[in-house]
Amino acid sequence: MSEQVHTSSSRRLSLAQRFLIQNSNAIAWTLVTSAAGTGVFIAFSVLPEPYIMIDLFKIGLLPALAIITTAGAIRGPLAGLLTGYLGTLLYGLFAFGTVVTLSLNAVGFGIMGFVVGLGHYDFNNGRSLAKLSIVSSIGLLLATLVVVAIGLTVEVYAGLVAIRFVMLPLLTEGLPSVFLLTPLFAWAWLFLYSKILSRTG
């Protein structure tokens, strides 16, 4: 698990190392992290999410989105991709018995986790956490673009629907969620992890 927290490094990493699948142990931890992230994502998604509307803007926090980015930050791009994709897909299946637009929507959220996972972060460093917030926000913007593009071209719903019911809520709830909650979740994970390490010697 020591490689789970990425630290800044000038070493050139192979693709397998970057995706944290360079050996069977790394693959196992990446899959475990993805599975755990997917489970927590679904649990957060099922819970009612408070929000308020200010004119057309839906304002609130969606902790589930920050689970995707946190998974990517902890265990790399593949874990972020799997958590975002599987979490979104399985939540739809479990909670509503549906797969939205051939699961392409879920790909959008997978991309968010993937993008965040490409970076290296020190969860005990404020500047690095700020970087994590910014990269998470960029990932959210990319996810929004993908989801809206799929809605307009594959699902083929109206532009007004895309803006009002998809893009605006994703941005006005998603951005504060991933910006604020991702560093909190990441640090909380680091804190728990250090406690576990100290107990196990």
Added chain:
Amino acid sequence: MSSSPRPSKFLFAAFVMTLVFGAATFGNLPGPVTSTGSQVVNGVVFNFADYPSLTHEQVAAFNYVRGLVNQPLERWDGWNIGSGVYYLVHYQLAFMSYAIERMFEVTSGYRTSYYSDVAYNLVKKMNTTEAEYTNASIESMEWTRPVIGYSNWTQYYYPDPIHPDANDVYTGGFRGPANIMWTGHYALMELLYERNFHNSTFYDEYSWYMQDWNNSLTTDGLGHPRASGIWECGLIPCQPYAIWVQCNTIPLYFTELYDNLHGTDWMETGMWDYGLNFIEANMTDQYGLYTDEYFVQEPMGFHQLGDGPVQEFPGKRLDPYVNDGRPLLEGYGVAWSLLFIEYTEPNVTAEDYPVFLEHYSKDISADQLCMIDTYHNPGKFDTYDMLCNLYAVALAQQMGDLVTRDRIANFIYSPYNKVWSADGRSMHWDTTAVEPFLQSSLAYGWLWATVPVSVKALADARPADFWNYPYISSADDDNIWIYQAQWDPIKQGFVLNVRVDKTATLTFSNFASEPTAYSGGYPLPPLTPVGGSDYALTLSPGTYQLVLTTGG
């Protein structure tokens, strides 16, 4: 990693901002579910979960609707009626009526003026005339100031509208035979009032419509039998020159309920057979789903499209979106029709419902589904698309497809804040930032979408003995929330789930002898006789699940 991690300034700032942001945006959570327990009274188990119930939010939404309706007939405070929506107001009244009548069936043992006044006032508001209430009347908004259709159709003869002779039938007038989009709703509102309150208040008037529709559908309007009726399609127009399936499902549904209430056999005479066959043969698309209007003749003032196929009369209205000879579509009409036609043609609704969802829905997300007005033009989203969502949500509820119902409801309601009144008695969704007129729709729409009694279920009359069952005939309605109230004729007990805000008295009628109220299986202090077969129960503030019975 050897030492315990320490929070940085950035982390601390993120934490504080999360707390502030979360607290500032904490709202719009789902309302509480109605708690249901069970109790044993005289050896009989009463499980409250076995009986239908209302939620706190449903009652609060009704209270908001009640405030809108219970004002002088010419007053429309809070309805937000802009000049472009006059033609929709009478639909608001009709579907508001259907929504609350379904709600009343959930708590069928609670029949005080708290419910009946709203239903009665809706009927009266629906029938406001221009002579008495000028521009504030429904006659003005629905009939003489239409912003849809074509002009010059307030006075009309068929088939020659302009130079009638003895062979032409007068079909004009607000209450005339060619305004089924008002007469159908008006009569059904009256009939549902009779179904739920049983006092013959409107019997003569709605029975007149029953006769009139039979005349329209089975004669030429001049006294001669004709199976295809006046308009030779077995259906009744909304505007004198055009028919819609959904508008005809209202008098069709009315006929079923009329027969069930009064023991008549209008349906068995086959008065609707020609029309139902006509619909299937002439008013469906390639998927078998209903299409938009069908012209029985050319409207006065009609203009052909500049290019593309020529509109034929009679014939389906062509779709200007595609302009290739395909018929005009309307998803809201399909949903409405399937909702009301199911009682008569359950197989049609069962077969068409999944086809309708396949072609008229768009996935927004796992928890949101958006219905559209036409698959010919999915790129638009306007009033009619929103209407499709409002009808489809009730259709999904009726079909028992609660996942789809919830997904559509999420799409409809999630963009609005819940607003509670200062006294906590009423709640609505604030739509003023988007479309103020939608506000009343969403209030009764919540009942329309969620109460556990379907439109179809209301087409059956209550059993004859129902009117002898014990019920709450009067109460301090403004102090209480009735979630469950009904007599169980098998177990011979009255089930009452009530929240009391301030000390309230409820008067029960029809008990054969003095009843005892039980809470948790233990008797409460005796009820007070208040004359005749009436007994009063006084409750102090709290929430109660009670069983009232005369046994033991």
